[in-house]
Structure formats: C-alpha cells, structure tokens
Amino acid sequence: MAILDHTPAAPTTTVPAPAPDRARERHSALRETAQAELHAFEALGRTRVRSWQLDRLREQVAYARRESPFYRRRFAAGGLPDGTDGDELLRRLPFTTKDDLRDGYPFGLIAAPLTSLVRYGESTGTTGSPTSSAITYQDWVRGNVSTELSVGQRFGPGDTVFVAIPYELSFAAYDLDRALETVGATVVGVGILSAVCPIERTARMIATLRPAGIVCSPTRALRLFDLLTEMGHDPAELGVRTVLYVGETCSPAKLAKISRMWQAELISAYGTTETNSLALSCGHGRAHLTEDRHLFEILDPATGTPLADGTTGELVLSTLVAQAMPLLRYRTGDLVSVDPEPCPCGSVRRTVRHHGRASDRLVVDGRPIDRLDLEESVLSVPGTGLYYAAGVRDGLLHIRVECPDRPARQVCAEIADGIRARFRTDATVTEVDRATVGRAMDRMLKPGNLTLEDLEAAR
Incomplete structure (x- = not known):
C-alpha cells in the first residue's frame, strides 16, 4: 500500500526542479x-x-x-x-x-x-x-x-x-x-x-x-x-x-x-x-x-x-x-x-x-479506585473548588481539597460520606488553599497529576 511503498516516484521531467519545489x-x-x-x-x-x-x-x-x-x-x-x-x-x-x-x-x-x-x-x-x-x-x-x-x-x-x-x-x-x-x-x-x-x-x-x-x-x-x-x-x-x-x-x-x-x-x-x-x-x-x-x-x-x-x-x-x-x-x-x-x-x-x-489507580484495602471516578466524587460536592489531591498513606485514603464557597468542615464531611458510600472505604479529607496549589502547579510539567507530596513541597 502507498504508505509502505519505498519505491521512489517516477520523475515528471528530465530537468530536476529546484529543491524547494520538489x-x-x-x-x-x-x-x-x-x-x-x-x-x-x-x-x-x-x-x-x-x-x-x-x-x-x-x-x-x-x-x-x-x-x-x-x-x-x-x-x-x-x-x-x-x-x-x-x-x-x-x-x-x-x-x-x-x-x-x-x-x-x-x-x-x-x-x-x-x-x-x-x-x-x-x-x-x-x-x-x-x-x-x-x-x-x-x-x-x-x-x-x-x-x-x-x-x-x-x-x-x-x-x-x-x-x-x-x-x-x-x-x-x-x-x-x-x-x-x-x-x-x-x-x-x-x-x-x-x-x-x-x-x-x-x-x-x-x-x-x-x-x-x-x-x-x-x-x-x-x-x-x-x-x-x-x-x-x-x-x-x-x-x-x-x-x-x-x-x-x-x-x-x-x-x-x-x-x-x-x-x-x-x-x-x-x-x-x-x-x-x-x-x-x-x-x-x-x-x-x-x-x-x-x-x-x-x-x-x-x-x-x-x-x-x-x-x-x-x-x-x-x-x-x-x-x-x-x-x-x-x-x-x-x-x-x-x-x-x-x-x-x-x-x-x-x-x-x-x-x-x-497505574494511576489508588489501591485502598486491596480495592482499586480510578482517579477519574474519585475526582468526580470529590468535585461534584457543592462548595468544592477546582483543585484536589489524593494519595494513600498507611492504608488510608487522604484527600486535600479546595473549599472556597462553603465551610470547609461541612464540605470535607460530605466528601468523606460520598466516598464511603461509593467506594466503601473511609477517607481523611482536609482543606487546601489555592495559593499552595498554585505554587505546586507552576513547577509541574503535568499539573493534573498533583499529589499530596507536591502540595507539601509547595508549602
């Protein structure tokens, strides 16, 4: 087929065209x-x-x-x-x-x-x-x-x-x-x-x-x-x-x-x-x-x-x-x-x-959690902002999330409840401020992969 054809095309003229034209x-x-x-x-x-x-x-x-x-x-x-x-x-x-x-x-x-x-x-x-x-x-x-x-x-x-x-x-x-x-x-x-x-x-x-x-x-x-x-x-x-x-x-x-x-x-x-x-x-x-x-x-x-x-x-x-x-x-x-x-x-x-x-799935209690499903569960809660990070430490799911529009304690509690209902696991949910997130992201090639470690390094 054409894409794999190594045969050079037949010349259309006996006088080679200038290189840019060719x-x-x-x-x-x-x-x-x-x-x-x-x-x-x-x-x-x-x-x-x-x-x-x-x-x-x-x-x-x-x-x-x-x-x-x-x-x-x-x-x-x-x-x-x-x-x-x-x-x-x-x-x-x-x-x-x-x-x-x-x-x-x-x-x-x-x-x-x-x-x-x-x-x-x-x-x-x-x-x-x-x-x-x-x-x-x-x-x-x-x-x-x-x-x-x-x-x-x-x-x-x-x-x-x-x-x-x-x-x-x-x-x-x-x-x-x-x-x-x-x-x-x-x-x-x-x-x-x-x-x-x-x-x-x-x-x-x-x-x-x-x-x-x-x-x-x-x-x-x-x-x-x-x-x-x-x-x-x-x-x-x-x-x-x-x-x-x-x-x-x-x-x-x-x-x-x-x-x-x-x-x-x-x-x-x-x-x-x-x-x-x-x-x-x-x-x-x-x-x-x-x-x-x-x-x-x-x-x-x-x-x-x-x-x-x-x-x-x-x-x-x-x-x-x-x-x-x-x-x-x-x-x-x-x-x-x-x-x-x-x-x-x-x-x-x-x-x-x-x-x-x-490989980005988080494994909690032996069960994999897709990050996209987790993101949907976190950011669909009213009062959440635009940024969050998640990770597993000592077998427990930890989440940090921006809460600009409602009291952070209420938002974090609702996120934890939603995660328990959807993924059948407990989670520790705390607030993170946007300035910390911004400092972390500005140093990252792929800011969508924001981690707990990135946030800690940016404090």
Whole structure:
C-alpha cells in the first residue's frame, strides 16, 4: 500500500526542479493521498471497517517482520505461521509493552532507514526510563491531515489560538501547531514551563490578544483563569470560545466547572508519545479514534481478555500503516471506554473516553479506585473548588481539597460520606488553599497529576 511503498516516484521531467519545489510537490502529493485514503475509509460503513483493518494488519505484520529487527526476532522466537490471518492473526500476536520500548531505546523498534526519519521524540521519563518514538515524512503528513480535519471544525482564518503544551520532545504541539496554521488560524506557540514565556506572561498575552482558543491541559486552563482573575481580568469576557485539552484526563464535574468559568466549550484530543494522535474531536465535541491508522482493542488489564464497548479497560493498539515504527498489540496502559452508539456527526470511527492510566489507580484495602471516578466524587460536592489531591498513606485514603464557597468542615464531611458510600472505604479529607496549589502547579510539567507530596513541597 502507498504508505509502505519505498519505491521512489517516477520523475515528471528530465530537468530536476529546484529543491524547494520538489519538497512542495512531495508534500502536496502525500497530503492528497492521505486525504483520499481518509475519505475512502469514512465511506466504508461500520460493517466493513473490521475486515479493512484486518487486511491492513496483515500487511503491517509482514512489513514489521521484514523491516523491524525487534519484530523479526520476536516472530522468529514465537513461531507465528505465515498463513495466519484475520482475527486469528490478531489473537496470536504477542503483546508489545512499554518495557519493550525502554529496552529498545533509542532505535530498537525502528523499521525504516534512519535517513528517512523526519521527527524523533521521547517520553518525559516522569514514570520511568524514557521511551523513544520516530516518524517518517509519510507518517507525519498522514497524521497532520487527521488533525487538520479535527481543528478545522473549530478554528479558521481570523482566529488566534494559543498552544500551551510542551514543544520539547513530543509531537503533539507541533502537530496541532501545523494543523492550526494550515486551516488559517494565527498560532501563538507559548509552550509551558519556559523561562522565556512563564505562565504569567502567557496569561498577560491572552488578555492582550484575546484568542479564540487555547490548547492546554485542563489544570493549566484553571491556573490561567486564576492568574487572569488576579490581574483584574474577567476571563469569560476575553473571547475564548474553545479550550482544546490534552495531556490529562478530566472528570465531567471538573470539565463542567472549567466550561462555566471560561464560558467556553471544552473538547479533547488524546494520544501518546509513541503514536502521536489516537483520538480527535469532531464538530459535536466527541473524540473519534484514529481507526484508519490503528486497530484498537479494549482488554481487561489483569487478564488481557476482550471487553465490550462501553466497558472501561486498557487500550491496546496495533498500527496499520506506520512506516517508521510499527507497533503490534501495544499495551498503552491507558484506561478507556468506547461508546457503543454512533456519533451524530456520521463518522464511521468510534468515539472514546479516556479515564487515565491503569497505574494511576489508588489501591485502598486491596480495592482499586480510578482517579477519574474519585475526582468526580470529590468535585461534584457543592462548595468544592477546582483543585484536589489524593494519595494513600498507611492504608488510608487522604484527600486535600479546595473549599472556597462553603465551610470547609461541612464540605470535607460530605466528601468523606460520598466516598464511603461509593467506594466503601473511609477517607481523611482536609482543606487546601489555592495559593499552595498554585505554587505546586507552576513547577509541574503535568499539573493534573498533583499529589499530596507536591502540595507539601509547595508549602
């Protein structure tokens, strides 16, 4: 298929065009091909998607076996028969894990010549040794086209959009940056945790430039709101229509509060360092899986057995058209649920909700508690603010929460009662002031992962 074709295109003239012209022609050709393939996929109809994906999976497995040293060794050891096909092929593929990526750092899983790579990235390493990722120009353009289609539902010429997520090491900021530029928006690439543009400067620029949108994490949107308010501005009057949130999960209670504060719509994009985008929002604000580029499974994290749509489980993916770094049955470690009902937008791609990482679950009395469920239970109590942190110490759940609108003693007691009823465990709940939270978040790359230790360090 086109994405895996190493054959150079036939020249259209005997006189080579200048290098910039050749580059533009190549980009245009790849872009047109990617757009045509995406439109063809959307025209399949849901009943034909599975067979289409399994055909591409067979091609991707053959490509990985041939070009990837990692998978060549793995298949030789596992003895996958050449004739294995369809769902049986998927079932018999061994899992690829984060440890495999760490062990293969930096180029152990690359299947394309290093000279063909146009982007290289790494994870932050905040939860262990870093993992690496790379893409070819074809991979990159194909992802760009999907992102352009998504952001074009919200932004266009005349819109200014701040991109306040890390530009360092990852692909997401550059992907969104390029997509916004392509649809005609004015991009302000402020990043985060920058000495050149600290968050206070970002807030001042938002007040001055009055953007139509902000790309950031939900917690960063809260922090920007606080800073703007402290500066004497009403963020709801600055013209922000859309907050495109990435980088962390968010409960419905927290999303509703952010939306009311900013008077803006919140939409999500979801991806990983290893894969770039995995789900992008449509005009109805629902995140659609990139099923034209990946085959997704939802599995029980403990047993690896498939789960039905609507059930929360671990997202496992197989790339279908990756050139630089094919991944087969890659265990993302992320908990998601897939909506069993089709989206009103009419896309053939299913919609997904990200619930966080399996490793982020808190274990109390031997029972796991999803952080997103806990956040919903805490922040849905009247009188709570926007911030909280939780952890387990000496076997007991501890929660610190902001209580700006009602007496803290009452709010904390109601939170403890709700947790006891919902999770069948006791919790110690105390108040935290917003200034302490702000100091902690301003030092964090991922402020949505606020912990008790972060709060203590910021006192």
